[in-house]
Every structure is written in structure tokens, then in C-alpha cells.
Amino acid sequence: MRRIIGALAAVGAITAGVVATNSIASAGDQYASYVALGDSFSSASGVPNQVSLNCTRSDNNYPSLVAKELKPSSLTDVTCGGATTVDMTGLQLPTMNPPQFGALKPDTELVTVGIGGNDVPFAGVVMTCGSMGAFQPVGSPCKDHYTRGGTDRLAADIHKVGPKVGAVLDGIHQRSPRAKVLLVGYPALMPESGSGCWPAIPISAGDAPYLRDATKLLNTVLAQQAAAxxxxxxxxxxxxxxxDLCALPGVKWVEGLLPTSPSAPIHPNLQGTQNQARQVLAALHR
Incomplete structure (x- = not known):
């Protein structure tokens, strides 16, 4: 979802001590070959150190952190900012990155994929809600926009993502039939209760719960597709x-429009990627 804000936060070096203080328990399973697919929430746009400026990919994204624990013989990380489900099998424009499915092999043993947000596209939703709420602290202008006429168009768009993600999962299984496949969801963006934190995040009070529930719906759709x-x-x-975005610096795992920790705006910071890795490892351990 790097399209929310074009400019990324400045990229700096990160010390090993920071990672050491946020250790991640090993899943205990061994995988010889690991392929990571996905969008900017998987590539960790803006998080140091950026090792692919073309794809805004960090060597501290969750695939890299998971690989440090699992120690597979190989990690092929093709996560890329801006990716949609179409980019699994087609060239990703305008960067002309090759199809992410090209990384999959018949003997691949582990695949993680985080995709679907850009298919909504959720970045556009956040921009729409933010522009509508910038001068309107109360009310629900964004919700009113998407539900005008009695139909929730945003919810409908989210549901349409489901079959696309299902096709991605089928494509992974076809290319890597031996692989354990993990579909990674999206973190909380808005507070679980209350009316947000206008004006720091310019979402009107009535739209904060609407966006929170939209994120939950997207995750529900993803979970259903994984099960199916x-x-x-x-x-x-x-x-x-x-x-979430409204938490204090040092507590938030997703940065706001003006990041206080190296990250792209409205994207996970290092603490966020570490949590993603913990949850992936926990899922492998179950």
C-alpha cells in the first residue's frame, strides 16, 4: 500500500541490539527453501535497511526475521511495495518487476504471502477518508460516501478480493505442491474503540470505527480464503x-502520516514487522 504517500521515511542504519531486545521464539520446524510473496506490508516499506529500493523491501521485514529463526537453506524474498494479486503472475507496473510466482519452485517447502490490500485498494480508501475528514473532526463523511444509496460499496469491494486471493493460493499450490502456505493478514490501523485521534490522523470520529471494521472485514475474507x-x-x-496509528511513539506498530520511527506512512515499523514475524512463527509452531 505504498501509494498512500509517495515519499518514504528516511532510511537509516539499525543496530543489532534493537533486534536482540525483541527476540522471536523459534517455530522449531525446518524448511529447506522459503519463498516470500506479498505487498508493502510484507516488504516493510521504509523500515531499515532497505535492500531493494525498487520494491521498498527491508532486510528486517517479517520474511527476513522468520528466516533468521528458521535458518532455511534458501530464502527467496520477492515481496514488493504496491503489489496486487495480478502481480503474482504478471509484470508489476510501473517498476517492471517480474511476476512474483517466478520465485516458486516444485521443491519449495514454505511460502508466506501477504496480499489483497492493494486490490481493494485500501490505500485509496484511506486517502479518501483522510481528505474528507481533514476539516471535519466529527461525523462520518467517508462512511456516508461509501454507503450512499443504501449499499456499502467498500464492503462489496473487499468481498470481491476474496476470489482473487483464493486464486493466488491455488496458484501457489500448483507451482509448489509440497509447500506449507501461510496467508498473512493485516494489522490494526485504527483504535479498537473510540473515535480515533483527529487531527493527527485526519479521520472523522464516525469514520474511525468504519475503517476499523473494514480492516477486520478484509482479514475475515482472507481467513475464509485460507481455510478454503x-x-x-x-x-x-x-x-x-x-x-495502532493513534498509539504513542514507541507503542505504535504502524506509523502515521508523519512517521516517528523509520517506516513508510501508514505502514508497519520495525516493531510491527517483529510482531508479524512472531505471529508467522507461532502459526508454524501450532
Missing amino acids: HGATYVDVYTSSIGH
Whole structure:
């Protein structure tokens, strides 16, 4: 979802001590080959150190952290900011990145994929709600916009993502029939209760619960697709409650429009990627 804000936060070096203080328990399973697919919530846009500027990919994204614990013989990480389900099998424009499915092999043993948000597209929803709420602290202009006429168009768009993600999971199984496949959900963006934190996040009071519930709906759709297409759903939302955009610096795991920790705006910071990794490892351990 890197399209929310074009400019990324400045990228700096990160010390090993920071990672050491946030250790992640090992899943205990061994996988010889690991392929990571997904969008900017998987590539960790803006989080140091950015090792692919083209894809805004960090060497501290959750695939890298998971690989540090599992120690597979190989990690092929093709996560890329802005990716949609179409980019699994087609060139990702405008960067001309090759199809992410090209990384899958018949002997791949582990695949993680985080996809679907850009298919809504959720970035556009946040921009729409933010522009409508910038001068309107109360009310629900964004919800009113999407539900005008009695139909919730945003909810309908989210439901349409389901079959697309299901096709992605089927495509993974076809190309890597031996692989354990994990579908990684999205973290909490808005507070679990209350009316948000206008004006720091310019979402009107009535729209904060609407966006919160939209994120939950997207995760529900993803979980349903995982269950129907032979994948394990990784819930990162529940563990991230209380670490949303409105939390204080050092507590938040998703940065706001003006990041206080290196990250792209409205994206996980290092603490967020560490939580994603913990949840992936926990899912593998179950």
C-alpha cells in the first residue's frame, strides 16, 4: 500500500541490539527453501535497511526475521511495495518487476504471502477518508460516501478480493505442491474503540470505527480464503490491538502520516514487522 504517500521515511542504519531486545521464539520446524510473496506490508516499506529500493523491501521485514529463526537453506524474498494479486503472475507496473510466482519452485517447502490490500485498494480508501475528514473532526463523511444509496460499496469491494486471493493460493499450490502456505493478514490501523485521534490522523470520529471494521472485514475474507484453499491464516490483527496509528511513539506498530520511527506512512515499523514475524512463527509452531 505504498501509494498512500509517495515519499518514504528516511532510511537509516539499525543496530543489532534493537533486534536482540525483541527476540522471536523459534517455530522449531525446518524448511529447506522459503519463498516470500506479498505487498508493502510484507516488504516493510521504509523500515531499515532497505535492500531493494525498487520494491521498498527491508532486510528486517517479517520474511527476513522468520528466516533468521528458521535458518532455511534458501530464502527467496520477492515481496514488493504496491503489489496486487495480478502481480503474482504478471509484470508489476510501473517498476517492471517480474511476476512474483517466478520465485516458486516444485521443491519449495514454505511460502508466506501477504496480499489483497492493494486490490481493494485500501490505500485509496484511506486517502479518501483522510481528505474528507481533514476539516471535519466529527461525523462520518467517508462512511456516508461509501454507503450512499443504501449499499456499502467498500464492503462489496473487499468481498470481491476474496476470489482473487483464493486464486493466488491455488496458484501457489500448483507451482509448489509440497509447500506449507501461510496467508498473512493485516494489522490494526485504527483504535479498537473510540473515535480515533483527529487531527493527527485526519479521520472523522464516525469514520474511525468504519475503517476499523473494514480492516477486520478484509482479514475475515482472507481467513475464509485460507481455510478454503489449503493455507494457514496468520492473524496479526489481534496481537496489534493497542499498537495502532493513534498509539504513542514507541507503542505504535504502524506509523502515521508523519512517521516517528523509520517506516513508510501508514505502514508497519520495525516493531510491527517483529510482531508479524512472531505471529508467522507461532502459526508454524501450532
